[in-house]
Amino acid sequence: MTLSPGKQWSMRRMADANGIFKMTAVDQRPPIKGPIAAHLGVETAPWEEVARFKALLVETLQDQSTAMLLDPHYAIPKAIDTLSPAKGLIVTLEDSLFTETPDGRLSSNIDDWSVEKIKRMGGDAVKVLAWYRPDAGESVCAAQQDYVKKIGEDCARYDIPFLFELLVYPLAADAHQTTDYIEMKGKKADDVLASVEEFAKPDYGVDVFKLESPVNAKDADGSAEVQAVFDEMGRLAGRPWVMLSAGAGKAEFRNVLDHAFAAGASGFLAGRAIWLEAFQAYPDWDKIRSALETDASAYLADISALADAKAAPWSSHSCYGPERAAFQPADASFRHGYAGFGE
Template sequence: MTLSAGKLWGMRRMADANGRFKMTAVDQRPPIKKPIAAKRGLAEAPWEDVAGFKAMLIEELQAQSSALLLDPHFALPAGVHRLSPTKGLIVTLEDSIFRETEGGRLSSEIDHWSVEKIKRVGGDAVKVLAWYRPDADPAVNRHQQDFTKRIGEACARYDIPFLFELLVYPLARDAHQTKDYVEMQGKRADDVLRSVEAFAGADYGIDVFKLESPVEAASVPGVGGEGWEETQRLFDEMGRLAGRPWVMLSAGAGKEAFRRILTHAYRAGASGYLAGRAIWADAFEAFPDWDAIRSGLRADSVPYMDALNRLTDEAALPWFDHPLHGGSTRVSPPDHRFRFDYPGFDGVA
């Protein structure tokens, strides 16, 4: 497949030299703000605390990362100067405050933030999370689809990769209710798979999927574990439906559970991971003892990432070897016509 110049460069920047994604998420907002506010005994977490933790994550975990995912509220302004220019910069666009309706959740962009601004600050990719349930109200699903398509079109216009994350969530009729950014209890594999299928069309402009396990994390046996073949079948189907390079998210899974998930994902053709809490949540529990947090990241998170990276090197599919790209990625057109045909932001060459 021929890639546009900006998307090709962004994909290469996100991955390591061998085309595998080892990406660390530092863009979480509620999962970091809520614990800090609770420990401080405040209604709202102080900006300095949230930003300080994110800056520490950048400092301590970037050596093991091919790219880091930052948010414009805290991580970008507080930590981008700490980020090595050899690392890829992914920037989040979705607002962490979604709108809950009777028919389902509605996503939106962060106010005063856009694909254009992410491109202007030097971002290598745009990340967006959309909550989705195939059985939600049709009007809600149309909103989520239009939201995604609008961002995909902007990413095409500004020639920057679109990294798209999907999470299923509880509807009002479900037994397990939560608004936290955690894996939905009692989720059905069919909901996860149908969600991926819903956004696999080329009109959404997605370059990389960031996907959750189709099976609850605690129930994933890992390749070779008891009953692993049925779980593998679901991961294989998810990879087939994605139809493009994809990575795994951790969704708050524990360290060992996430490692088991990756064994299935890599066997199914995933190209790496984009994870946060599985990597740093244990160290974060020491807040507000900053020295203990840093020690925990160095003693626990870094060795864990080293282990994930060895697994990724051994088993993940380089993104450019995905059947969509077929091992050959070139800009278009790949000859002397390039400067004449390459369009500006207005679409005019």
């Protein structure tokens, strides 16, 4: 793999000086909107309440984060003025609402939102979550693959990194069927690994994988058997990758990170493992702030220290060859070969 100049610069901005990603997700929508709406007894959570919580996350957690993941609905309009320009900015593209069919889930972009707009507003990366089951209906798998390919092509055109998140999910016929944004109970490692293998193909243009644990988080027990599954996931990814928390508890996610870093992960992009406990104090904003400034910040510091000790620098990944992720071409020919958006 060769990194284009724009992608290389943005990858550097999202990581620390040692090439480790310590990124906090603030783009969650259903996991925040749902509890607020339920507490208030309304069908739809008020925009101001959701946005207020997201702004508080940016305010309290950005200092310990190398980058933050924001959504265009709430976090960007409410909190972008709070976010330090020294931090990496990752922006969500996919809609949190998906189409549920008997053969599987279909993803789509947020309405009136695009890779081009994310680039134009100064984003450092485009983040997309695609639900995927390799054993879903053939037409669903094909549609999801086409969806991801188009985003990869757009990211290449606008020279912005494509940060791709994969989540397996229960099909309609599975036990534990749910549409909640939580780790699938009883998920099969083979489904996770086969999904990573598919989207690691060059056709999709993925620059960084945001991956879930290939085993249930509670089963990340430090054993050699579990480590072998993480090792295989890292091998199949074939490029820098980070871990997502998928709503796992603090202790469970830390164990997942131990396995992931041993398998070559370059950090994390996590949300609920960091801030969910604080959010449970809603609507007591003083308690939420206090919990974010203490427990959540302490946990973020803990997993960041773990990443410092054990994660692999993204720029040293073998996918970039012996030169690693160095700027290319490092000579006066650069400006002649570097194409504009319309070329």
